[in-house]
Amino acid sequence: MKITGYRTLRTHRDWGRPVGDVNGFIASGITEVPIVIVETDEGIEGVAVGSDHDIARIFPALEGQDPRGVSGLYDRMLAHVFKAGHNGATFGGIATLDAALWDIKAKALGEPLWRLLGGRDRFVPGYASGLDIALSDERLADFYAAMAERGFTSGKLKGGRDVETDLRRLRIVQEQLARNTQHPALMLDANESWNLKQAVRYVSAVEAEIDLTWIEEPLRRWDAHGHARLSQSVRAAVATGENLTGLEQFRALFDLGAVDVVQTGAVWGITHFLRLAYAAHARDLPISPVGLTSNPAVSHAAAAVPNHLTAEVQDLGMPFGVLVDEHVDEGGIILGDAPGAGLTVDEQAIGAAVHDGDWLQSAGPHVRPLRAGLSLAAERRAGSSPATHRDA
Known part of the structure; x- marks a missing residue:
């Protein structure tokens, strides 16, 4: 079997709510979703959702190769971009091609990917995450009530601006999941x-009233020394790593004992997740x-490793024109x-659709x-946008 080509298309996801974090949010709730399809000479195609950045530059590393040699x-893809480097958005393009190759390999064997990777149980434990910084308290309660109906017992709040606000909203999440x-x-x-x-002051204030399971991405992603000091100063576990693009970027976090829950962005692909x-x-x-809605194939990898803790479940729907052979229930994902990887794409429907995806708008997250990180007080002035706020 040989890789002969690829094609890309873009669809959209309608979250049905504003989505974002302390850095900004998408008011429309419409985000773009790139899809990459890798073609072979035997007619088996690999489908992956994630990023199409730098695909044209990366693909020559794959052309003519047997797709089953995924690792x-x-x-080979990392080596192909050696001079410029694979970090940043390029890592997303590599990851999406990687996911498509795993899809081909499992299809060629007639197996679901989770079983090919060595998984015994199709169930992937998860936690609810509403990307909820812009939701009213009422809509926040509605989201976590819906996730509680699916069996979730844990939830993650987007916050970081104001302690009292976060305490109030954490209690809302707690109340809904307490069922x-x-x-x-x-x-x-x-x-x-x-x-x-x-971070120390903020987390300590929250922990005085609520038992936090973890504090996520409190500091800049590369600040290993800071994360280590924070972990020693608070009760909550420190969770970080989702924005690190490459295994080598975790070395300092590991060496300094700076991370308690190792996170990886699902958009960075299957092989990276496994390693x-x-x-x-x-x-x-x-x-x-983090973010299995961005690359649902990583759920299969999560089912196959011995130390998977929990996966972020942000939504119950799928992008337009995409079906995934899984369902959310019992507090997780059932593959x-x-x-x-169980992805089916309706290319004709996607091609005919007209939409306005604005994930990359300047005010977005x-x-x-x-x-x-440079304010003496964490809270924002009333009515100011977190993406545009400036201190007087």
Whole structure:
């Protein structure tokens, strides 16, 4: 079997609510979703959702190769962009091609990917995550009530601006999830918005009233020394790593004992997840993938590693024109038996659709505010946008 080509298309996801974090939000709730399809000379095609960045530059590393040699081809893609480097958005393009190759390999064997990777149980434990910074208290309660109906016992709040606001909203999440357990697990995600001492003060204030399971991305992603000091200063576990693009970027976090829950963005792909999971396992650390809505294939990898803790479940729907052989229930993801990663794409419907995807709008959560981490007071002035706020 040989790789002969690829094609890309873009669809959209309608979240049905504003989505974002402390850095900004998408008011429309419409986001773009790239799809990559890798073609072979035997007619088996690999389908992956994630990123199409730099695909044209990366693909020559795959053309004419046997797609079943996935691990070797992953290294070949990294080597192909050696001079410029694979970090940043390029890593997303590599990851999406990688996921498509795993899809091909499992389809060729007629197996669901989770079984090919060595998984015994099709169930992937998860936690609810509403990307909820812009939701009213009422809509926040509605989202976590719906997730509680699916059996979830843990939830993650986007916050980091104001302690009192976060305490109130954490209690809302707690109340909704309490229908399934007396002690819901509560996590708070600050999305790299603090400096070290801000983080210590803020988390300590929250922990005075609520038992946090973890604090997520409290500091800049590369600040291993800061994360280590924070972990020693608070009770909550420190969870970070989702924005690190490459296994080598975790070295300092591991060496300094700076991470308690190792996270990886699902958009960074299957091979990266597997390698990071085993690196974490060697250090007795759990791993947790972030954003499975961005790359549902990583759910299959999560089912196959010994130290998977929980996976972020942000939505119950799928992008327009995409079907995934899985369903959310019992507080997690139940994977299906379709060969491969279970993705089916209606290319004709997607091609005919007209939509306005605005995930990359300037006010969205992909743009860091210039003064993030540089305020004496964490809270924002009333009516100011977190993406545009400036201190007087």
